[in-house]
Amino acid sequence: MAASALKGLLVPHFLPEHCYDELILGFNLLHLPCLKIFISKGLGFAIVAGSLMVKLPQIFKILGAKSAEGLSFQSILLELLAITGTMVYSISNSFPFSAWGEALFLMIQTVVIGFLVQHFGGHTGRGLTFLLLYLGVLSLLLSSLTPPSVVMMLQASNMPSVIISRLLQAAANYRNGHTGQLSAITASLLFAGSLARIFTSIQETGDPLMALTYVVSSACNGIIMGQLLYYWNVPVDKHKKA
Template sequence: MAAEADGLLKRALVPLLLPEKCYDQIFVHWDLLHVPCLKILLSKALGLGIVAGSLLVKLPQVFKILRAKSAEGLSLQSVMLELVALTGTMVYSITNNFPFSSWGEALFLMFQTITICFLVLHYRGQTVQGVTFLASYALVLLLLLSPLTPLALITLLQASNMPAVVVGRLLQAATNYRNGHTGQLSAITVFLLFAGSLARIFTSIQETGDPLMAGTFVVSSLCNGLIAGQLLFYWNAKAGHGKKEQ
């Protein structure tokens, strides 16, 4: 019975959360303080948690736009630059065969971000442009993931993530400052993105060892922190006239 339970536990953890040697180290030799293996376990669990959370992280933003029937306060350029950064991370990770737990949220955030792009265009009365944008993005993504795209171009796209993230977040910050409020920005989405980018610094170092990936998340954390700070500062500012809600 004990052997059967051990077998079930091993199948559940290896290789999803632990390599076999670490499973043996912790659960066979009972070396519960083996730091390298504990770091792997923490990184894998954290990474999978981020991926799972990313399925919902931008839905509050989508629902807030739909409920208000308005994308007021959202910078379209900022959203599109974020989409560029997510696409770069996803394509770069797939090309380099990084584990899904180290980048999977980029896939789900990409779908949610492109939905927000379309909604912004739709509520600006540019629905046709929105549909054209969706079709064009799909074609570009297929091309990037095809063997026709050289690795050097994929690496350049990933390297462009940092300026894309910085410029995108600064555009949103400038929009917030100019309006005196954060409009239809969702606080839940912004704070979850901030927390996720902080956690990704550790998991990207642990699972990929890629300084380009880690550097991107450091910059992303700083920029997401700026927007989170503005949300707190403008917490009671009412869209339209910047007065305080009672």
């Protein structure tokens, strides 16, 4: 009974049946092809699960401070473009959910942050317009009206979008002399997730464009992490008074 339940849990979500036989029944833990599949699937689902809350610390920090000080709305828009591109491209190519599922949850949380930046900046109407426009564009991209060539171009634009979005945020941090309401927890999780996604993208999709996007994303997230550490003890209020 227990063996049947375990097989139902692992096959086919984590392992194909022949790998279940090798790793679980045969206890052949040195079977590298199957071991790579198991590690990749496990990491993929862990990233998806973690994405449910990865930006919640950032959202709560903004709500608690009633301020989005230090957050660049332009950076958020470009990050949203990159996340949307990954999600649409993955759905279009029928990639397994474990290879891209975090994009869905990151998209929702990033949209919320974008609205909060506008709201606490005194532009609630602009924030609502942003929400409506984004939902309209997303619906169009996911529909059959969007040709595959546009989806491919959207994914190809991810790398410059990620680079520019992170550089905009890094420039805002440097200009302000602090990282404002930027959440260290969120930044750390994004950095760790993008690093893990390099492996899972190669293993699960075999798509070099997806893998390269995460390599670039990891490097850019590393820059923000470095700034968070550098400005760790710099108070925001002190700079406001300076």
